[in-house]
Amino acid sequence: MNPGIVVSIKDLVVRVQFDGKSPSVGELIVVQNGHSTKLLVDHLEPNGIAMCLNVRSDRRVQKGMEVMLTGNGIQVPTGDVTIGRILDALGDPLDGQGPVGDENTPRKNILELPPRSTEFNIQKPEILETGIKVIDFFTPFVKGRKIGIIGGAGVGKTVLTMELINNIARSGSGLSFFSGIGERIREGHELWDTLRENDLLKNTCMFFAQMNENPVQRSLVAVSSVALAEYFRDEQRKDILFFADNIYRFIQARNELATILDQVPNEGGYEPTIFSDIKVFQDRLSSNEKGSITSVQTIYVPADDLSDPAVQLIQHELDSVIVLSRKVAEQGQRPAVDLSQTNSSLLTPEIVGDRHYLLSVQVQALLQKYESLKGIIAIIGENELSASDRADYAKAKKLIKNFTQNMNVMTKHTGVPGDFFTREQTLQSIEEIVA
DSSP states (O other): OOOEEEEEEETTEEEEEOSSSOOOTTEEEEEOSSSOEEEEEEEEETTTEEEEEETTOOTTOOTTOEEEEEEEEOEEEOSGGGTTOEEOTTSOBSSSSOOSSOTTSOEEETTOOOOOOOOOOOOOOOEEOOSOHHHHHHSOEETTOEEEEEEOTTSSHHHHHHHHHHHHHTTOOSEEEEEEESOOHHHHHHHHHHHHHTTOGGGEEEEEEOTTSOHHHHHHHHHHHHHHHHHHHHHSOOOEEEEEEOHHHHHHHHHHHHHHTTOOOOTTSSOTTHHHHHHHHHHHSOOOSSOOEEEEEEEEOGGGOTTOHHHHHHHTTOSEEEEBOHHHHHTTOSSOBOTTTOEETTOSHHHHOHHHHHHHHHHHHHHHHHHHHHHHHHHHOGGGSOHHHHHHHHHHHHHHHHTOOOOGGGHHHHOOOOOOOOHHHHHHHHHHHHO
């Protein structure tokens, strides 16, 4: 077999010339430099040129070196050996606990899409209790659906995600996945600590490519974690809880790769493939007749701008959107949910029942009235309002306070025990205020 030859190197992009058989897109090829440096074929150009990405940022690649084909793409280990482990984008361990499985462990190509299912069991929607009032009431957590937690930096996206993992994974039903995409290493370590202390690692698979990693690994880690989740859903027929923190960082990493590959950006300044990048990823987070994937995805909002094109595109793929606001956080409310912008297509009588739905309509009306009255009160004062307006304003204030609660995962930092409310307790507390 004729080897390829490295003809140019630009940062993470390596151009390889093949005279004989060319590699496939998505194939891993190996540089013969004594260190077996892995390159991922991104795309092919005319005259046998393969544009490749240096997966590990290995700087020991030089012009003129030979490159051999492997015939394989990135393959992650599958099966029970991955449960309780922390893996990187290539399926290698990050937890210092030795290799994941052995040479007989089955592996899955992360870019290989599962066959599209044509059968679906139409079952009654199953609501999962999160114990967090504001989520259980405004954005019911329905099995097999997608929830997004949107907010700028430092408003509590990761804390809310960790609380959801802590509260839902504790039930032990199904398997939890966590995909850390371009976030802080400290947050990943805290999450691992929390899961270990609560004996939840036995039901969790974790993938990390934190912000210290190159954009190749940050963009691939989301795909690797979804590939393993698909395996457990299809082969072991498990129900999966999939947590991704942070999907915007996935787009950011893809954007960095597009820049170093000299691709022309789209009108919003993002990579030209932004729509397909999001669509393909979200389509893989789906349920079929074998099992379900219920996903919670945090989305960083650059400069607190909810109209950002990437944020808008991701938002359109979600069933429920929880918006965290800096303005609300500054008022001392935790979780800092903007109740006026948070919404869900799942808040219907068919899914949550008439009682919950009618109550949500009343609460939304009170909160809208509260927002409109705030401006009037700032000018003329609360005492000048009519008796009914004053009563509604007071109810809305009580409701906002009612949706504030302490988080279990913050107990070791604050010393304050966390709260867990059943859906029934949440509905009762709201009924008491509205009535």
